[in-house]
Amino acid sequence: MAAQPAYAGTTPGGSEVTIVRPLSFVIDNNLDFGTVVRGTTAGTVTITPTGTRTQTGGVTLANGGGHKPASFAGQGTFTQRVDISLGANSIPLNGPGTPMRVRDFIIGSTPTAALTTAPLSFRIAALNGVFSFPIGATLDVAANQAPGVYSGNWSITLNYF
Numbered sequence: 001m002a003a004q005p006a007y008a009g010t011t012p013g014g015s016e017v018t019i020v021r022p023l024s025f026v027i028d029n030n031l032d033f034g035t036v037v038r039g040t041t042a043g044t045v046t047i048t049p050t051g052t053r054t055q056t057g058g059v060t061l062a063n064g065g066g067h068k069p070a071s072f073a074g075q076g077t078f079t080q081r082v083d084i085s086l087g088a089n090s091i092p093l094n095g096p097g098t099p100m101r102v103r104d105f106i107i108g109s110t111p112t113a114a115l116t117t118a119p120l121s122f123r124i125a126a127l128n129g130v131f132s133f134p135i136g137a138t139l140d141v142a143a144n145q146a147p148g149v150y151s152g153n154w155s156i157t158l159n160y161f
Helices: none
Strands: 024-029 043-047 053-057 070-075 081-086 090-093 100-107 113-117 120-124 130-141 156-160
Touching: 081 100, 113 130, 120 130
Parallel strands: none
Antiparallel strands: 024 070, 043 053, 043 130, 070 130, 081 120, 081 156, 090 100, 100 130, 113 120
16 A cells, blocks of 8 residues: 655735724813702703703703713724723712712714714724714702702723724
């Protein structure tokens, strides 16, 4: 019985890599519900990502209240995908009275960050990689809420690909 000859072949392979700059982002404005007047019944104050402020229930909005959505800006790479996640669905605002709850955070789209919802993400649309986006939310105000300044912290995480 004779041994069969061995055959070998070669084919070219390829390699590639895409280098992206690290993503950076900062807060431009904190979420500010402005000045409100408490009522004898509970109510809410909502700031939309576009800056519109509305109320329900026993809360009265003060004119010139200084309200504004939170806004973030950053830089990455053109067409880079960025996933957004919030640290919590609601947070407390602490002050001189019973803590108030901020809930239902809403992240807004912009021309440089058009959001998709599953997962919550965007692709950087600006050629220079600069992006920005606003965030609104709803504040629950208790009946006869103690007057004073209330504040709290929340976090946002951007994961990039």
